Amino acid sequence: MSKLQQEVGILNQGDVLRAWIAESEKALVAIAPENVRALLTHVARAHRLLDELRASGADMRAEEARLQSVEERLIKQAKPIVAAAGGERAFVALRRAIAPDLQAPWWALEEVVAAHRRRRLKQFAAGLAIIAAIGVVGFLLRDVLFPPNPVGDALFAAQAALVEGDVARAFQAIERGLEAAPSNPTLLVWKGALLERQNDPANAAAFESARAILGERDFLIERAQVYLMLGEHDQVIADMTRLIAAEPDAAEAYLTRATAYETVNQLGRAMQDLEAAAEIAQRTGNDTLFATARVRLGVLMQSAGAIAPTATP
Numbered sequence: 001m002s003k004l005q006q007e008v009g010i011l012n013q014g015d016v017l018r019a020w021i022a023e024s025e026k027a028l029v030a031i032a033p034e035n036v037r038a039l040l041t042h043v044a045r046a047h048r049l050l051d052e053l054r055a056s057g058a059d060m061r062a063e064e065a066r067l068q069s070v071e072e073r074l075i076k077q078a079k080p081i082v083a084a085a086g087g088e089r090a091f092v093a094l095r096r097a098i099a100p101d102l103q104a105p106w107w108a109l110e111e112v113v114a115a116h117r118r119r120r121l122k123q124f125a126a127g128l129a130i131i132a133a134i135g136v137v138g139f140l141l142r143d144v145l146f147p148p149n150p151v152g153d154a155l156f157a158a159q160a161a162l163v164e165g166d167v168a169r170a171f172q173a174i175e176r177g178l179e180a181a182p183s184n185p186t187l188l189v190w191k192g193a194l195l196e197r198q199n200d201p202a203n204a205a206a207f208e209s210a211r212a213i214l215g216e217r218d219f220l221i222e223r224a225q226v227y228l229m230l231g232e233h234d235q236v237i238a239d240m241t242r243l244i245a246a247e248p249d250a251a252e253a254y255l256t257r258a259t260a261y262e263t264v265n266q267l268g269r270a271m272q273d274l275e276a277a278a279e280i281a282q283r284t285g286n287d288t289l290f291a292t293a294r295v296r297l298g299v300l301m302q303s304a305g306a307i308a309p310t311a312t313p
Contacts, residue, residue, distance in 0.1 A: 013053060017063055019295040020046040024070045026288050031077060036084040037094060038292065043070060044099040044107070071106035078112040086152030088113060093156050150180035154187060158194075159229065167197060185210040186222060193226045217247060224256045228263070236260035251280040251289055258296070267304045271297055 020042040027039035046067055053060050074081065085091035088110040095107060105112070154177025161170035171194045177187045192206035211219040220243045227235045240257035243250050258273035274297040281290035 013049060014058070014060075014063070016295060016298055017046055017049045017053065017060070018066075019291055019298075020049070021063060021066050021070060023288070023291055023295065025066075026291075028070065028073050028077060031080045031084050033084045033086070035288075036081060037098070039081070040095055040098050043067075043074065044095075044102055046070075047102070047104075048099075071104070074106045074109065075112055078109040079116065082109055082113050086155060087149040090149075090152040090156045093159065150177050151184050151187060153177065154180075155190070158190060162230070167194060170194060171198075183209075183213060185213045185219070186226075188213070189219070189223050189226050193223065193230055193232075197230065217243060217250065221252055221256060224253075224260075228256075228259060233260040233264050249280050249284065251277045251284070251286060251293075254280070255289065255293055258293075262300065267300055271300050271304070274300065 023042045024039055024046065027035045027042070031039070050060055050063060050067055054064075082088055082091045085094050091110050095102075095109075099107070154173050157173035157176075158170040161167075161173060171191070174187055174190045174194060178184065178191065181187060188206050188210035192203040192210065195203035195206060207219075207223070210222070214222060220239045224236045224239050227233070227239070237257055237260050240253040240260070243253040244257070247253070254273040254277035258270040258277065261267070261270035261273060274293045278290050278293035278297065281287075281293060
């Protein structure tokens with residue numbers, strides 16, 4: 001059976017490609033920190049899958065044109081995408097984590113941003129009459145041209161330290177970020193999780209500060225994202241199970257718990273959660289989450305060679 005001819009009810013590779021392209025198009029309409037990782041993941045996967053399908057001889061001209069349009073829009077919106085990722089360094093870390101071997105102008109958006117910045121600087125410098133004026137204006141505008149990003153820098157440094165297994169250095173990076181942004185809930189959650197890893201009871205105070213800012217639902221989802229990065233999959237499952245018990249229609253909780261289940265190779269449970277997330281999202285009109293859940297479910301079904309399970313609460 002070819003990649004584009006599969007059983008009815010199971011997403012074939014062409015369907016998956018089109019779904020990923022559609023998700024990318026939707027994310028580009030309203031770029032935000034919460035969807036930038038999904039945007040980059042969908043585009044990278046679509047690019048790889050398109051190459052595979054073309055190599056197999058499939059006629060993918062329509063999909064290729066759509067994906068090319070997405071890539072052109074990525075370049076045009078490079079600045080807000082990089083900003084949503086937390087700055088240039090954080091963006092580089094994110095894209096390398098998603099697809100380290102991918103080389104394309106639309107993928108290295110930090111270089112596009114840098115090129116735009118250099119172009120602006122050249123145009124700016126050309127309008128100045130004397131070198132002294134250039135120096136004065138450049139000094140006065142340094143914070144505008146190169147705005148600091150303490151939160152993004154702290155998260156990037158913490159994740160880099162954890163890759164090397166240095167929890168203490170990761171904690172120091174988060175503390176430096178909190179000095180500049182003491183009420184940032186993401187940094188507070190990171191602080192609590194790192195203190196918890198060191199069995200420091202002060203973790204409770206950090207978690208409570210974040211909970212007071214975010215509210216219980218958003219706090220648990222935010223903490224689950226940090227736990228996923230730290231490999232604390234049992235904690236993710238426990239937190240999302242508790243949230244689902246309190247809010248049965250929390251589609252994001254099912255989606256997050258599915259990620260933890262998939263990581264520990266409990267594919268049956270992961271598919272059940274994805275099915276539940278898709279059903280809730282469709283019922284509540286969340287088209288983006290519905291499409292995401294269905295695409296992930298289709299990919300898991302293909303990899304597991306299974307039939308889609310019935311959703312369970």
